[in-house]
Structures are given as structure tokens and as C-alpha cells.
Amino acid sequence: xxxxTYLKIDFKDILExxxxxxxxxxxGLGGGIIILFTIGELTELEAQRRxxxxxxxxxxxxxxxxxxxxxxxxxxKIEMGQxxxxxxxxxxxxxxxxxxxxxxxxxxxxxxxxxxMGTFGSRxxxxxxxxxxxxxxxxxxxLIELASEHLTVPKNQLIxxxxxxxxxxxxxxxxxxxxxxxxxxxxxxxxxELKTPSEFKIMGQPTLRIDSQEKVTGRAKxxxxxxxxxxxxxxxxxxxxxxxxxxxxxxxxxxxxDGVQVIKHEDLIAVLHKYPDVAxxxxxxxxxxxxxxxxxxxxxxxxxxLQKVGTEKEVVEDGGDLKTGxxxxxxxxxxxxxxxxxxxxxxxxxxxxAHVEDNKATVWASTQAPFRLKDQVxxxxxxxEDNVRIITPFVGGGFGGKTRGLQATEAAILSKLTGKPVQxxxxxxxxxxxxxxxxxxxxxxxxxxxxxxxxxxxxxHVYFAGERGSxxxxxxxxxxxxxxxxxxxxxxxxxxxxxxxxxxxxxxxESQIDIMAHKAGIDPLxxxxxxxxxxxMTGVLKAAAETFGWKPAKAPSGRGYGIACGIDSGxxxxxxxxxxxxxxxxxxxxxxxxxxDMGLVINPQGATxxxxxxxxxxxxxxxxxxxxxxxxxxxxxxFNTYELPRFSWVPKIxxxxxxxGETVPEGGGEPAIIxxxxxxxxxxxxATGARVxxxxxxxxRIMTAMSERA
Numbered sequence: 001x002x003x004x005t006y007l008k009i010d011f012k013d014i015l016e017x018x019x020x021x022x023x024x025x026x027x028g029l030g031g032g033i034i035i036l037f038t039i040g041e042l043t044e045l046e047a048q049r050r051x052x053x054x055x056x057x058x059x060x061x062x063x064x065x066x067x068x069x070x071x072x073x074x075x076x077k078i079e080m081g082q083x084x085x086x087x088x089x090x091x092x093x094x095x096x097x098x099x100x101x102x103x104x105x106x107x108x109x110x111x112x113x114x115x116x117m118g119t120f121g122s123r124x125x126x127x128x129x130x131x132x133x134x135x136x137x138x139x140x141x142x143l144i145e146l147a148s149e150h151l152t153v154p155k156n157q158l159i160x161x162x163x164x165x166x167x168x169x170x171x172x173x174x175x176x177x178x179x180x181x182x183x184x185x186x187x188x189x190x191x192x193e194l195k196t197p198s199e200f201k202i203m204g205q206p207t208l209r210i211d212s213q214e215k216v217t218g219r220a221k222x223x224x225x226x227x228x229x230x231x232x233x234x235x236x237x238x239x240x241x242x243x244x245x246x247x248x249x250x251x252x253x254x255x256x257x258d259g260v261q262v263i264k265h266e267d268l269i270a271v272l273h274k275y276p277d278v279a280x281x282x283x284x285x286x287x288x289x290x291x292x293x294x295x296x297x298x299x300x301x302x303x304x305x306l307q308k309v310g311t312e313k314e315v316v317e318d319g320g321d322l323k324t325g326x327x328x329x330x331x332x333x334x335x336x337x338x339x340x341x342x343x344x345x346x347x348x349x350x351x352x353x354a355h356v357e358d359n360k361a362t363v364w365a366s367t368q369a370p371f372r373l374k375d376q377v378x379x380x381x382x383x384x385e386d387n388v389r390i391i392t393p394f395v396g397g398g399f400g401g402k403t404r405g406l407q408a409t410e411a412a413i414l415s416k417l418t419g420k421p422v423q424x425x426x427x428x429x430x431x432x433x434x435x436x437x438x439x440x441x442x443x444x445x446x447x448x449x450x451x452x453x454x455x456x457x458x459x460x461h462v463y464f465a466g467e468r469g470s471x472x473x474x475x476x477x478x479x480x481x482x483x484x485x486x487x488x489x490x491x492x493x494x495x496x497x498x499x500x501x502x503x504x505x506x507x508x509x510e511s512q513i514d515i516m517a518h519k520a521g522i523d524p525l526x527x528x529x530x531x532x533x534x535x536x537m538t539g540v541l542k543a544a545a546e547t548f549g550w551k552p553a554k555a556p557s558g559r560g561y562g563i564a565c566g567i568d569s570g571x572x573x574x575x576x577x578x579x580x581x582x583x584x585x586x587x588x589x590x591x592x593x594x595x596x597d598m599g600l601v602i603n604p605q606g607a608t609x610x611x612x613x614x615x616x617x618x619x620x621x622x623x624x625x626x627x628x629x630x631x632x633x634x635x636x637x638x639f640n641t642y643e644l645p646r647f648s649w650v651p652k653i654x655x656x657x658x659x660x661g662e663t664v665p666e667g668g669g670e671p672a673i674i675x676x677x678x679x680x681x682x683x684x685x686x687a688t689g690a691r692v693x694x695x696x697x698x699x700x701r702i703m704t705a706m707s708e709r710a
Contacts, residue, residue, distance in 0.1 A: 054117055055131040061114040062135035063092060069163050069178035071096060071103045073132070076116025077124045078108035078368060079211065080395035080402070081613075082669045083606035084124045086209045090602055091129050094202040095136030095195060097160040098177070100210070108370040108392025118369030120400055120496060122569035122667025125602060129665060137192040145190065146180045197600065197661035204661060206605035211394070221393045223351040223366045224425050231353065231421035232261070233276035234414050235283040237269040238430060242492040242632030244290040253285035263417055270414055272422065295631030297491060302440045303338050306463050310484035316467045317481040325457030325478025329448025331519050332457070337445070337508035338694040339465065339677075341627035342438040342497055342620075343636075345644060348396025349431040354411035355421040360387045365408040368398045373405040380409045381416055399617075400496030401435050429637045437627055438497030439490060441465030443508035453520040455531050462505060464489055469502030469566060469674060472509065474531045491632045498614075499670035502568050503621060503677055507695060510564035510678030514555065514685060523552035524563050524682065536597050540574040541565055543656045544595035548576040555686040560590075562683025564675040569667025571598040575615075575675040577651075579683040585699030585706070587623055587684060589649065594672050595656035599663040611655045611672040618676025619645040626696050 064072040073092050079085040089103040106112055108119075116128065140160055147165030148155045157168050166174040197204065214220040239246070246269075251262045254271055260282045261272045271286070273279040297305045326332065352365040354377075361381060367373050370390040378388045395402060411424040426434065441464045448457030458479035462470050467483040497503075517527035525545055532538050544550075544563075553559065560581065565574040578591040592615050601607050624643040628635040636642045677695050685691050690705035 054127060055114060059135040059138055062132055063096070063139060065139075065177050065181050067178045067181055069098075069102065069176050071098055071163075071177075073103055073105050074109075074113040075105065075107045075128060075132070076110075076113045076371060077128055078119045078370065078392045078395055079105075080119065080368065080398045082119075082124070082610065083209055083603065084119070085211050086207055087125060087602040087606055088129065088132060089210060090202045090205075090207060091133050092136045094200055095133045096140050098163040100202055100207070102163060105210070108367070108390070110370050110374045110388075110390045113370075115371050118372060118403060119398070120368055120403065122571075122669040122671070124669075125665045126570065126667055129602070133194055134192070137194050138190050141190040141192040142188050143177055143180055145188065147175050150175050150180060203602050204600070204604070206608075207603050209606065215394075222348055222396055223353060223364050223393055224348070224423070226353045226364045226393065226423075228353065228355055228421040231423060232272040232274060232414075232418060233279050234263075234270045234272045234411065234422050234424050235276070235279040236271075236410060236424065236430075237283065237286055237288060238433060239290050240633060241290075241292050242433075242634075244292045244632065247289040247291050249289075250287040253287070254282040257282040257285070261418060263414055265413060265417060268410065268413060270410070272414065272418060276425075293632060295633070298630045299340060299440075299626070299628045302340075303442050306440065306442055306489055309486045309489045310463045311486045312484065314467070314483045314485075315480065316483050317471055317479060319476075319480075320478035322457065322459055322478055322480055325448060325459075325476075328450055328456040328478075330451045331516075332446065332448045333512065333515055333519070334446045335444075335512060335515065335693065337443040337504075337511065339441045339443075339504040339507065340695065341440045341494070341629070342625050343432055343627060343642060344397070344399045344401030344435055344437075344497060345431070345625075345639075345642065346397030346399060346401065349426040349428060350402065350407040350434070351423070351425040352405075352408035352411040353421060353423040354408065354415040356381065356412060356415040357419070359383065360389075361412055361415070362389045362391065363408050363412055364391045364393060365405060365411075366395045366398075366402055367392055367405050367408065368395070368400070368402045369405070372403070373408055376405055376409055377412045381412055399498045400500060403495065404436065406434060428639070432627075432637045432642070433634050434493075436493040436495030437490075438500070438503075438621075439464050439466075439494035441501075441504045443504065445508060445512045447512055447516060449516050449520055453517075453522050453527060453530060455516065460509075462501070462508075465504040466501030467505075468500055469505035469509075469568060471567075473534060473537055473565070473567060474513070474528070475533045476531070491629065492634070498617065499568050499674045502566065502670075502674040503618075504695075506564065506566040506674045507622075507677030507681060510566070510675065511681050511691070511693070514563075514682045515691065518555050518685075521554055524555055525550055526552055528563070528565065534572075536572045537565060537567070537574070539658060540572045540595040540597050540656075543658055544574040544576050544593050547595065547654055547656050548591075548593040550576060555682070556689040557686055560683050560687035562679040562681070562686060564678030564682060566671070566674045566678075568671040568674050569669075571596055571666040571668060571671040573597075573671045573675055575672070575679045577679045577683045579680060579687055581684055581687045581702065585702035587680065587697065587699075587702070589619060589651045589680065589683075591652045591654075592679075593654045593656070594675075595658065596668070596671060597658040597660060598666045598668050598671070599660045600665040601657055601659075601661075601668075602665055604657055607657055607668045608655050610668050612653050614670065614672035615653055615676060616645050616650055618673045619649055619680075620696075621673075622677045622680045622695060622697060624696050624698065626698075 164174040271283045354363045378385045414422040446459040458476040460481040463484045560579045580588045
């Protein structure tokens with residue numbers, strides 16, 4: 001097996017899907033009522049998926065109603081702390097008209113769940129939610145038809161209520177969904193309309209997460225909690241640096257440890273034992289030499305390197321004429337913003353347990369993309385895809401980092417070679433080494449304002465972060481936005497990190513906006529509103545200002561107030577913060593107000609929790625999180641050198657959810673994090689008069705900025 005440790009993640013290949021036969025699907029479901037909606041032959045369904053349609057129109061894929069009336073919801077999405085296990089259940093329960101506590105969720109099981117490209121990009125509610133609601137609505141109509149025949153009552157005289165079909169005006173005369181099923185498959189098509197917000201009983205209501213009790217009591221199972229008879233724990237030899245190659249190896253000492261099995265398969269060298277600590281000690285006795293590549297860049301020179309190797313340019317946005325914009329501008333501002341590599345650092349490291357026997361493989365894995373992993377394992381083992389099953393227990397955080405599945409393919413190979421179940425659980429050091437990072441990036445902006453404090457010029461170039469969030473949100477007549485990239489720019493793997501690219505782009509854009517407001521002598525909120533036509537953005541800014549109690553003042557006012565806004569996953573967000581900066585450059589974020597316009601809010605309590613988590617996590621990338629490295633050697637390998645936000649850092653957080661029940665739901669898992677770099681940078685400037693152009697904004701960088709100001 002080749003470990004592509006510097007893999008560049010490209011999600012285009014995830015769109016490729018594999019078909020599941022109806023025979024196999026029905027076999028996996030067992031008894032209960034299956035709502036079948038025929039749309040043609042399976043080949044057409046497969047062709048539809050291959051064309052990029054993410055979810056099937058075969059609605060039986062989404063739910064099952066058992067004879068006891070309990071409803072099972074099948075979702076290819078996974079639960080990694082974002083709360084989808086609750087909000088999806090709310091959507092199905094409301095449309096089907098059953099109680100929430102009668103819904104059982106099965107998520108990320110490739111043998112039973114509808115195919116899904118993966119859980120990322122705040123897509124669960126936006127993309128899977130509507131398909132699930134349609135399934136529930138249509139199933140309810142079919143059940144009414146069945147009840148009409150069962151009760152010999154016209155359909156228009158029947159209503160649904162709590163898992164029953166009842167006669168209007170005589171609700172004691174009813175039949176349960178389970179009784180209608182009788183353990184049989186019902187193939188029937190029906191037209192159905194989704195409920196309107198005024199009809200919701202469960203959606204839109206603050207709801208305690210249905211997995212909360214399991215998690216607070218410790219009963220929740222993660223991949224590392226799965227146990228099988230005879231299983232082995234694997235510890236794997238790792239190189240000292242990315243792109244290093246093995247020169248020589250001596251495993252004789254490890255092989256002498258009682259009960260230890262040493263596996264050498266291509267470049268995969270592993271030590272296995274029934275106890276993980278014994279395997280770890282045996283691994284330490286292996287003597288290995290590696291050829292390391294020459295160091296070319298480090299965490300200080302990377303930014304100059306990226307600008308040199310950035311050869312591929314894509315115009316993201318273009319309007320007006322830049323020269324004309326310069327002509328109309330009475331003040332021009334050219335600034336460069338830097339952002340380093342950031343780790344996902346989830347609580348649960350990459351973990352998987354694989355069991356390969358009788359030419360079949362079952363893998364329990366911490367993954368955000370179980371169906372993609374199914375394809376990977378099948379290819380790695382040379383098995384038909386139908387012979388591989390991925391089961392996704394609860395995932396202890398992913399943030400975009402658990403899409404590759406290297407630990408699962410390692411476990412699967414070792415299980416095949418040993419004939420026993422094998423668990424691979426990365427250590428914290430391995431997690432920091434093999435995890436993909438949010439890419440380091442550079443943003444260069446040239447902007448200009450008129451004598452009337454209107455933005456006339458916007459020339460924006462982002463290097464290697466990506467274009468997400470780079471679109472300007474202000475009314476600027478002469479503008480151009482360019483995303484710059486290139487091959488093999490990073491010394492190790494990079495990939496998605498919660499709201500990819502948008503954190504970097506929003507930090508740069510909102511800092512530049514404040515710089516122009518300062519020059520114009522205008523309050524930062526007033527300057528934004530003056531240059532905005534977007535009513536949604538204006539709405540969230542005003543909502544945040546009202547809750548915050550924003551009083552107009554020219555920055556720096558000494559108050560330590562900051563403001564930043566942006567758009568991610570269809571959601572508009574505006575944040576205001578109050579910070580305190582001491583004489584050593586240490587920042588204390590005292591208060592944060594965040595307003596979001598995310599359309600229909602399925603679970604307001606869950607949405608609030610997500611906003612709070614974004615704000616808390618955002619403190620880290622804004623103030624402390626940074627990967628130090630020399631070439632392919634990662635110097636930051638644990639939390640003693642990689643500082644995450646602490647409980648003592650958490651400020652007073654106030655959230656505002658703008659009621660848009662009449663509109664479609666948008667993403668809620670990532671938007672609030674995108675503004676944290678910008679809002680803190682602007683608050684630091686308001687407190688000190690010093691502008692910091694690089695994240696994280698460490699005390700050293702703040703002190704340097706303050707000295708330069710002086």
C-alpha cells in the first residue's frame with residue numbers, strides 16, 4: 001500500500017457513485033413497511049447518480065416503518081457533533097406525522113443507507129433534508145390511501161396524527177402505521193406536498209439532541225469502542241518527515257516480543273498484538289533509517305514560496321474597469337494578509353476497526369465519507385464493492401479532516417493479512433503528522449475609496465486558500481477577484497478545514513474594509529452599510545448591532561470593538577466582538593454577538609450550539625493555532641505546542657437567529673466561524689490602533705504591530 005501523505009484533496013471524484021441493487025437493499029431492511037416509488041429501471045437510477053444527482057428518487061431508500069410503528073430513518077450523512085442526528089429526525093417526524101421519540105436514526109452504514117457523497121460543506125440540512133422531507137410527506141399520503149381501504153373511509157375524511165391515520169371527527173376510529181404495514185412491502189406511488197411552516201409541530205422547535213444522554217453518560221460508541229473476539233491492535237512505523245523514504249530496517253527485536261506479529265507489506269510496516277501498549281513497546285524496538293528530502297520551506301518562508309509557485313490563475317469575479325476605479329479613488333490601499341497552516345485537532349483521532357473474512361470486509365471507521373471509503377477499501381483489497389461494508393459510529397469531530405480514510409485502509413489490509421479483526425487508532429502525534437491541514441495562504445488586496453467614502457476599486461488576489469468566501473459582498477463598481485493556485489506547492493497534505501478558504505478570505509476582506517473606514521473617518525458599521533445593497537447582509541448587520549448595543553465611533557476608539565460579516569453555505573452572518581489587549585499583547589475576547597440569517601431553522605437550539613462552537617473554535621485559528629515545520633518535518637506534534645481554545649477563553653456569547661421560516665434552510669455548521677479572524681483583528685485595532693496582518697494574531701505579532709504604530 002502506498003501512503004500518499006501529501007495527497008491534495010479533490011472532492012470531484014467523490015461525486016462518482018456505485019449502485020446498490022434493489023434486491024440487496026430490500027434484503028438488508030428486513031421486515032416492515034417499505035414505501036416504493038418507481039422511477040424506471042435501476043440502470044436509469046444509476047445513470048442519474050453518475051450524472052451527479054446526489055440522492056435517488058426511489059423514496060423507500062430513506063425510511064422504514066416496522067410493525068410496532070417505530071420509524072427507522074436511513075441517512076448516508078454521519079453524526080460528528082453537528083446535531084444532524086436530531087434535525088434530520090425532526091424533519092422526517094414532522095412530514096410523516098409521528099412523534100420524534102419514535103424515530104430511530106441509522107447514519108453512515110453503506111449497506112442500508114442511501115448513498116451520500118460525504119458530510120461536509122454544511123450540506124446535510126440544505127441537500128439531504130429536502131429529499132428526506134419529500135420521502136416522509138409521500139409516505140404519509142400512501143399511508144392515508146392504505147388506511148382508506150382498511151377503514152373503508154374516503155381519503156378526504158382521514159387525517160394523520162402521531163403515527164395513526166384517524167377519521168376526522170371520530171379520532172377513536174383509527175389505524176396505526178405499523179398495523180397497515182403488516183411486515184409487507186408496499187409499492188405505491190403518490191403525489192404529496194411538503195408541509196408549510198404554519199403546519200410544523202416539530203421543525204422550528206428548540207429540541208434537545210437525541211444523542212445527548214448517550215454522550216454525557218459515556219454510552220455512545222465511537223470506532224475505538226468497538227470490540228470483536230480475537231481482535232489485534234496495530235501500531236505502524238511512520239517516517240520522520242513527509243516524502244521521506246525507507247532506507248533500511250531491522251525488526252528482529254520487535255519480533256522477539258511475546259505474542260507480537262510484525263507485518264511487512266509494501267511500505268506498510270506494522271506491529272500487532274492483542275494489547276495496544278505491548279504493540280507500542282514492540283514498535284519502539286524497530287530500528288529504521290530514512291532518506292529525508294531536502295528542506296526547501298518552513299513556516300516563515302512558506303508565504304514567499306506560495307507567491308512564487310502560484311501559476312494557475314482563475315478569475316472568480318470581474319466587473320467594471322480597474323483603471324477607472326483607480327481614477328475615481330482619492331485614496332488607494334495596498335495590503336497583504338498571511339494565514340498559516342491549521343490542524344483539525346479533533347478529540348477523536350482517526351480510528352478504524354476492520355474485519356476481513358470470506359472475501360468480505362466490514363469496517364467501523366471514524367469517517368466523514370463512508371461511501372467514498374467503501375470504494376477505497378474495495379480497491380485496496382481487490383474486492384467487489386458489494387463485499388465491503390462501512391459502518392460509521394459516532395464520530396468525535398472531523399471539521400473536514402476525516403474524508404481520506406487512510407487509517408481504515410491500513411486496518412483493512414492488516415486484517416486481510418492476519419485473518420483477524422484489526423484496529424488502527426492514530427496517536428495524537430500521528431494525527432498531527434498525517435492529518436491534512438488547512439492550507440497556508442496569502443491574500444493581496446488593492447482597494448480604493450472616493451471622497452464620498454464609497455468603495456470604487458477592489459483588486460483581490462488570493463493564493464492557495466481557494467475561492468470560497470472571496471466574492472466581495474459590497475457594492476463596488478470596479479472590481480476583480482482572482483484565485484491563484486498551482487501544483488505541489490505544499491510540503492505535506494492540505495484539505496478542507498471548517499468553511500474552507502472562507503476564514504482566510506473573510507479575515508482579509510473585513511480587515512481591508514476597516515482600514516478604508518478608518519481612512520474615511522467613518523464608523524466601521526456606518527461604512528459597511530453605506531457600501532452595501534444586499535438587504536440580507538444589511539439585516540444581519542443591524543440585528544447584530546441592536547443586540548450588541550453598537551454606538552458609532554471612529555476606530556480606534558479604545559473600546560476594543562470589532563465587526564465583521566460574510567456569507568457561507570447560503571447563510572449570512574454578522575458578528576461584533578469586544579476585546580481587551582494587555583501590555584504584553586495578550587488578547588481576551590470578552591463578548592461576541594452573532595446574528596445569522598440561515599433561512600428556515602429546523603432546530604433553533606442546535607443552530608445556537610453550532611454558532612457557539614464556531615465562535616469558540618474560531619478563537620483558536622485567530623489567536624494561537626499554527627503549525628511549525630521544516631520542509632516535510634512537522635514540529636508541532638501535540639497540544640503542548642499547539643494551543644487550542646480553553647474553557648477560560650470562552651467569552652459571553654449572544655446569538656440572533658433571524659426568522660425566515662418561509663425560505664429554504666441554509667447551512668449552519670460553519671458560517672459563524674468565518675468571521676472570527678476578521679472581527680478579532682478589527683477589535684484589536686480599535687483597542688490599540690495596531691493592525692495585525694497575519695493569523696494567528698499572537699502576542700508577539702500584536703506587540704510588533706504596536707511598536708510599528710508607535
